[in-house]
Amino acid sequence: MTSNTDPAKPPLLFVMNAASGHNDATATRAAIEEILAREQRTYRIHVIEDPRHIGETARKAVEEAKARGEVVVAVGGDGTINAVANAVLGSGCTLGVLPQGTFNYFGRAHHISEDIEEALHALLNAQPQPVQAGLLNGRIFLVNASVGLYPQLLEDREAFKQQYGRSRLVALWSGLRTLLHHHRQLRITLEEGGQARNLRTPTLVIGNNPLQMEQVGIPLAEDIKGGQLAAIAVKPVGVLGMLWLVIRGAVGKLGDAENVINFSFTRLVVKPSSLYRSRRVKAAIDGETIWIDAPLKFRVSPVPLLLLKPVLQPAAQGETEENAQ
Template sequence: MHTAVPETPAVAVQLTGREPLFLVMNSRSGKQDSEATRQAIRTACAEAGRRCELLVVERGADLASAARKAVTLAREQGGIVVAVGGDGTLNAVCQAVVGQGVPFGVLPQGTFNYFGRAHGISQDTGQAMHDLLNARLEHISLGQINGRYFLVNASLGLYPQLLEDREEYKQRYGRSRWIALVAALVTLARAHRQLDITLEHGGRHERLRTPTLVVCNNALQLKHIGVDPALPDNRDHLVALASRPVGTGALYLLLLQGLLSRMGEAENVISFGFENLTVRPNARPRMVEVAVDGEILRMRTPLTFRIAPHVLPLLIPRSAPTPEHP
């Protein structure tokens, strides 16, 4: 069962360029060799004259405690907390960082790395370390679901099943985008239940039957699948994506359109931007499975989504453009 974290206001953070680094590393993330990654980190810090401490975990369940320890050390010693891993690892460490007044850095190690790529962070560890040690600070906005922050997306229905099957295929055959695609094709071939939900946002109530609902906080992911929803103003928004009830053939077509960056053209796709959204299952199950940045959680309904403006003090390369919002 998921326990919501309280909303935390943004805390002002500044850099001196001399901060020690406390790195939380998931040794099982990504395709890269774990020891080579550690060595690249140590070498970059030594060459820059910066102190670093690696907190390496072997299990995802240990990430939260390691993140809390890293935050405590960073607060005591005026340091930076760095997450080393895929989007799920970055999410776990982020929960401990928000509101604590310490900068947050990332070294992407996963398969897709949408969060790092959206902020111009290299997937090469050596380059990412060089950029991190010379970074600038940008306070970015996060999504929230029932109080838990997310960096990329949160979803229910078919999408969590896609992620579970993808992880099983990765364990068997290795981590690559082609393996992820094959896993998706197998998942879509099965029969699926439709979600029967009511969406409440902007003073409106809308009943919807759909195989899946995805809430996105990543402009790069939306761009890659070809969705560009009209947003009412320049404020930060989350973007909801769903499809009308469709069969297996239509799901395959949606997948193809997404691969071709043309999902927004599909007549079965619904998308809209929002700041606050409540999702109520009409069958009223108390608990539902939700995928949050690739990790499957059980959450109590109703599900409440909101944008949390400028709460994460993220270190990004000096050459990176100002981050885009969905």
């Protein structure tokens, strides 16, 4: 750790998930230490050794950072960033991120490089900007939250990663196997703006990431940028129909499919059918599965995250957006 007293260069607390992403944690830590020592920045590194306690560890780290006037920097994939952001939201601390996961939708949407050295240099010159956060029963989500098929896809993908390693090819292979074996349909009621409608669907996804919407072809990216969330549901289809929708999503044409429902909102209540014995629902938040009490209340957080975002020139910003797509 180095030290400085420049108020324009606040101290940094790195919260790093040793088990996250495809990069070696030792190499990542070495890169952080080398660059910050060279730049004479005050910093600390907190390594999360046990991912099972990531939420509790993140909360304690943010409490320390608030007392010390530190910027909290999450180092890991979307799940790690979510855990740290959940602790940062409303704390008064500023958040920085060094994306190290498989898909890194949050970092890519905000033009933060996946290259550790490039991301670090950008972080040291970044400016804090407010960023929208979604909430599911009070829990933050930055990329998406979902129920039904999507959480099962994530659980199966994690099992495949443990066996075959972390890569986008492994994630795709796992997803195809899940689609072939998952046949359950959700029966839910959607309540928005005083109106209710019943829906039968294999999955409901609530998105808060414009880049992800653009990539699968859902025309709600601008709505998210304008302060709303995006809802995507699939009408009941067979296995072949679901596989066809996956292919359409892969080529950015999901929004044109007649079996896909999508709309934007700021508040949405989702109630499971009374046929369900349990009032607890399996959900996924930014790539991590959880059990949560129904009804499910989705909304835009009234308090934004304060995120350190790279300072981009207009020409460079256009190039970055093109590369992200």
